[in-house]
Amino acid sequence: GAGVSQSPSNKVTEKGKDVELRCDPISGHTALYWYRQRLGQGLEFLIYFQGNSAPDKSGLPSDRFSAERTGESVSTLTIQRTQQEDSAVYLCASSLVAPYGYTFGSGTRLTVV
């Protein structure tokens, strides 16, 4: 596609439920990133995929968070047993050559009630 696509755009879930967020990067982009942005704050790095290399998971806040990416295609971010503090906008970005030319998706706004 022409840009980075994220789905769903909004998600409301009950505390304790699992959620799965999806990111479709720009075709051919080998690098893919997930960030979290709480209301009124900056972007918090979560995880970085580069081609077939082992992902950089250093930003994942707890073992309730996990992400997968197969090759250079779609990525999913899974949050298990959601908590209210997980409420945020989750942003995905892809790049042909890291760290240049990041293109961001419009994000998924997650609300845990």
Add this chain to the structure above:
Amino acid sequence: SQQGEEDPQALSIQEGENATMNCSYKTSINNLQWYRQNSGRGLVHLILIRSNEREKHSGRLRVTLDTSKKSSSLLITASRAADTASYFCATDGGFGNEKLTFGTGTRLTIIP
């Protein structure tokens, strides 16, 4: 912890005036980038400056980088209402440390 910190946190100016935002960072960098965010959603890349560059221009944007002070500034000249947005700086550490670390952002409001 945040690598970059922007100041001011919020800035309001009259349309037509120039807007200056600053960014400070803590560790060595390879590149510094500035992004704009409208309405709390996706970010748009504005400009990149490499660690061996001191100044860069793009249209109404001017970016400076002082690696000795670990700081950068973004100047928007002749501001327009459409420039109202949040602006973030982001740094990377080069090969092997390509992830972008973002600052906390400056909320810019242009008053028509």
